[in-house]
Amino acid sequence: MGKQIIGLTINGKRVEKAVEPRTLLVHFLREDCHLTGTHIGCETSHCGACTVDLDGQSVKSCTHLAIQCDGSEVLTVEGLAKGPLLHAVQEGFYKEHGLQCGFCTPGMLMRSYRFLQENPNPSEEEVRAGIGGNLCRCTGYQNIVKAVLHAAATLQQPTEKVAA
Secondary structure (H helix, E strand, C coil), X not given: XXXXXXXXXXXXXXXXXXXXXXXEHHHHHHHXXXXXXXXXXXXXXXXXXXXXXXXXXXXXXXXXXHHHHCCCEEECHHHCCECCECEHHHHHHHHCCCCCCCCCHHHHHHHHHHHHHHCCCCCHHHHHHHCCCCCCCCXXXXXHHHHHHXXXXXXXXXXXXXXX
């Protein structure tokens, strides 16, 4: 079977491209759309480095075929900031030192973004459960949890310096 044309809205922009039917969403984003913020980790859905927002849900893009996403809306880490303004989760990770090597960070940011849409005022335990499907080998999670809680507080009282 040859390539198929699919159309998606990625980070607010309409994209139409031809893809092989077996192309994973993570490869489509990185190779066809040149959005390399979404990382390829385990390719088995265990690590969460490839997490993106798909039609309002966190998904691991290594488990979705691009053609399955035809007509969908995708938000990647590149779409979080609004121009020069960081999104609250990005600012939280920056201010609370929520990263070390940075490999898991795009997936953590995207899961944190969606988690805070689902639970805007979480407890520490709820944050830990909410990001539980995303692994980090460096940080021990404490600063990641602090970063998500910082973002939650920021989103409760948005400022002009941070994109909501």
